């Protein structure tokens with residue numbers, strides 16, 4: 685149970701099929717007008733991408749994570765790979781493809797408003813799965829996907845998982861229209877409030893729907909119509925970026941304990957992820973999650989994993 689260990693059995697094996705990005709974050713007083721050059725205040729390169737963020741979260745939460753995705757041949761690629769390695773994610777199937785890695789150019793102004801340009805780069809080159817990728821999916825307990833890779837690739841992965849009794853978890857972000865037969869391959873959908881609203885009735889046919897509610901926690905609707913809610917944890921919030929990814933990765937690892945325990949575990953992970961700046965700076969490890977669940981404050985906040 686919520687002791688933060690998986691000693692009762694082997695750690696769940698999670699195959700994550702998803703994006704890897706380098707976020708190039710510039711802070712400015714105000715964003716430039718077209719044609720204008722301004723001085724920025726600060727700049728940081730922050731490893732990201734929903735796939736990579738969720739893989740790191742799942743690994744730190746105690747899962748054995750195997751990553752399926754791609755980086756480019758640019759200067760960012762080694763650091764992106766190292767970030768996954770450092771978190772204990774198996775990158776043996778992380779491909780290198782010619783050209784840039786996935787890049788998100790982010791400009792944040794003083795009012796907190798941001799503008800983001802995403803270049804798919806190597807992520808966009810993930811147009812098919814190899815036999816080795818398919819073998820990883822078939823051998824996993826859970827396949828975890830988002831929608832930052834080409835949709836036909838995600839669809840093929842979900843189909844193969846279903847055919848091999850691997851549980852499928854889809855975080856349909858960024859939201860886009862998907863063929864009904866793709867939804868039919870999803871066992872668990874994890875959505876935030878905005879995504880739940882936009883997807884609406886599409887989610888009705890998914891056996892398990894988990895909706896995250898920011899500071900209010902999360903709720904679950906099961907196949908038999910059962911519903912449960914888990915309240916949020918009160919933590920000193922610094923930055924909520926990446927909370928959803930921390931929640932989703934942790935949920936994939938804890939799912940085998942049943943929705944109630946899994947949602948509590950994931951809510952604790954999501955809450956801890958809000959306690960430091962940046963999407964990847966505060967992804968908690970399982971000891972920190974377990975400590976919060978015991979309603980103690982962690983002795984120290986999770987260290988930066990970068």
Ligand code: ADP
Nearest residue numbers: 876896897898899901902927928931951954955
């Ligand atoms: P997203 O980041 O995808 O928009 P949410 O904002 O719903 O998703 O956050 C995901 C999860 O992170 C929530 O279910 C909750 O467990 C945790 N979380 C987010 N914001 C807070 C907060 N202010 N306080 C405590 N927990 C939070």
